[in-house]
Every structure is written in C-alpha cells, then in structure tokens.
Amino acid sequence: MKKIVNFCPTGTQTNKENSFAPIFANEIIEEVLACYEIGITMVHLHARDELGLNTYKRDTFQVIIDGIKKYLPDLVICVSLSGRYFNEISLRTEVLSLEPDLGSLTMSSLNFARQASINEPDVILALIDKMNEFGVHPEIECFDSGMLNYTNFLIKKGILKDPVYINVIFGNVFNAQTDLATVSSILQNIPENAKTCFGGIGKDQLKANILGLVEADGIRIGLEDNLYFRNKEKASNEQLLKRIHTIMQEMDYSCMSSLEFKNLGYGNKKAYHFG
Structure with a gap:
C-alpha cells in the first residue's frame, strides 16, 4: 500500500543551536535532495533570509524552489503561509505567485x-481565495x-473544494494528543x-507517524x-526518515511518488495537467 510522506525539513523555530535542521536556501535544497533518495512524496517549505530570520519573501522562496526543481522537477512543493510572524495577507501570500502545488492553511488561531x-x-x-487565484491547493493543518x-x-x-488534503498534528500541549480516544x-x-497525514x-x-501509517493516508515528518x-539526542532529517521507512517496510507500506500524488489532483491547478 502506498503512503504519503510529507517532509518538513525546517520550521520557524529551528536554528543552528537547537537542531541539525537546514536554515539557509542552499542547505534546504541539499537536504531535500538527500531525503528524496530515502523517499518523500512532497516537501513543506519555510524560508529564511541571509541572517537566518523567518521571511515571507517571494524571492527567497524562489531560490529554494528553483534549486529543488532543477533536480527534482516533479516533486510536490508546499509553501508555508504561517501566521506566527506575519499577519498581513499581502505578506503571507506573496509566495503564491510562484504557483507552488500547495500552501499551508491552519484552520484556527492557536497557542504554542x-x-x-x-x-x-x-x-x-482570504488565504483560500488567494490560493484559488494561483491554482494552489490548501495544505489544511488541524491541531484538534x-x-x-x-x-x-x-x-x-x-x-474548500475537492481534492482535500489535511495534516492532523498531535502533541501540542494546547491541542489534540495521541491517546486513542482523541485519535x-x-x-x-x-x-x-x-x-490525511498524521x-x-x-x-x-x-x-503519530505510526498511527498515520495504520489509520490514515500517510505521515508528516521532519525537524x-x-x-x-x-530522548534528547538531536536528530537529522535523514535519521527520522530512515527510521520511519524501516517501519514502513516491516508493515508492507511504500512511499507514494510525487507523480502519483499529483495524479490524485494535488498538483498546481494551473501548472499541471492531470492524467
């Protein structure tokens, strides 16, 4: 059975002190290429400026996306439209003009x-409207x-129109946990x-990843x-992916390819011809 592997190499909180996560564009590109060899369906991208600070800037995202597509033209690309640092719609949606396949859409305000x-x-x-304008699918994020x-x-x-894609993210102290009743x-x-990925x-x-393999359509994984x-042993993205692929192999699951995912309707609606 094919399972979606949504790879999230770096986020808004990662830095050189707390993690082995890639921060700068060249690091993110290299990490995605290496992890593609292990097996991923799609990548969920955050961008940083030359100082390593979170940025919404189209040009910074473009460097990352172009660098990935140079070697992996078919990889499904999702961009973060996070509201943690930038609330203005014009800023959060600036990247959508690059016509990625998906853009993140958290379905409520929440605390971390x-x-x-x-x-x-x-x-x-407004985010949904702007994604529709550029043919981008919402990557719906639900925490409860x-x-x-x-x-x-x-x-x-x-x-929200078909096809719908959802990440359910467990373990935030303010939201849903991984107990069986909640799941x-x-x-x-x-x-x-x-x-749906867990x-x-x-x-x-x-x-959550094991539950996502057994009960849902796949997983969201990464630093x-x-x-x-x-425990407190720092991980690399490659370590996390290799471990889950070992588990998948034992459970007779395999990684859905990007093209298979796109053919389900999740490629950019303007840039990709389905079928």
Whole structure:
C-alpha cells in the first residue's frame, strides 16, 4: 500500500543551536535532495533570509524552489503561509505567485509553548481565495477536532473544494494528543475522500507517524516538528526518515511518488495537467 510522506525539513523555530535542521536556501535544497533518495512524496517549505530570520519573501522562496526543481522537477512543493510572524495577507501570500502545488492553511488561531499563531476567520477565507487565484491547493493543518469541524463546514459551504488534503498534528500541549480516544474522535471527523497525514510535535512524532501509517493516508515528518531521535539526542532529517521507512517496510507500506500524488489532483491547478 502506498503512503504519503510529507517532509518538513525546517520550521520557524529551528536554528543552528537547537537542531541539525537546514536554515539557509542552499542547505534546504541539499537536504531535500538527500531525503528524496530515502523517499518523500512532497516537501513543506519555510524560508529564511541571509541572517537566518523567518521571511515571507517571494524571492527567497524562489531560490529554494528553483534549486529543488532543477533536480527534482516533479516533486510536490508546499509553501508555508504561517501566521506566527506575519499577519498581513499581502505578506503571507506573496509566495503564491510562484504557483507552488500547495500552501499551508491552519484552520484556527492557536497557542504554542511561547507564541501564538494568528489565523482569524476572515484571514483563512482570504488565504483560500488567494490560493484559488494561483491554482494552489490548501495544505489544511488541524491541531484538534474543532479545526476539523471548521474544515467540514467550509467543505459543505463549497469554499474548500475537492481534492482535500489535511495534516492532523498531535502533541501540542494546547491541542489534540495521541491517546486513542482523541485519535478515534479525529478519525470520525475526517472529511470523506480527503487525504490525511498524521504528524506529531516532539516525542509524539513517531507515535503519530505510526498511527498515520495504520489509520490514515500517510505521515508528516521532519525537524520542523521534532528535533530529537530519542530522548534528547538531536536528530537529522535523514535519521527520522530512515527510521520511519524501516517501519514502513516491516508493515508492507511504500512511499507514494510525487507523480502519483499529483495524479490524485494535488498538483498546481494551473501548472499541471492531470492524467
């Protein structure tokens, strides 16, 4: 059985002191190329400027995307439209003119340990409109059942359209955990026909990934969400991917290719001809 492997090499919180995550464009490109050889379906990208600070800038994202596509022209590209540092729609959506395949869409405001990610209802709707303008699919991010409820609401209203792709991210202290009762509730509320991947923050990543293999369509994995291999031993992205691929092999699962994922309808609607 084929499973989606959504690779998140670096996030907003990674740095040279706390992790082995790639920070600068050339590092991210090299990491994606190396991890593609292990097996990934898609990549979820964050960008940093020349000082290593989080940036929304189109030009910075373009360097990363062009560098990846030079060697992996068919890899599914998702860009972060995070509201952690930049709230203005014009800033968060600047990258969409590059016509990536997907753009992240968190379905509510939420707290993290030291910071909030602000996603007001009008902002969520504006992000969807802007993605539609450039043929980009939402990469829906849900941290609990309330966010899934809003996802289902927007599907019923015809605002979110098929094909729907969702990441459910477990382990944030303010949101859903990986206990069986919570996971069961999440599964009961997944929209019909949506492709869904499970990810986890910190120590919950591995458990969430295994649940994603067994109960969902795949996994979200990488140093964006989890910096450690076991205990406080820092991980590399390659270590995390090799471990989950060993587990997948034992369970008779294989990695869905980017082209297979695109042929399900998840390539950029303007840039990719389906079939």
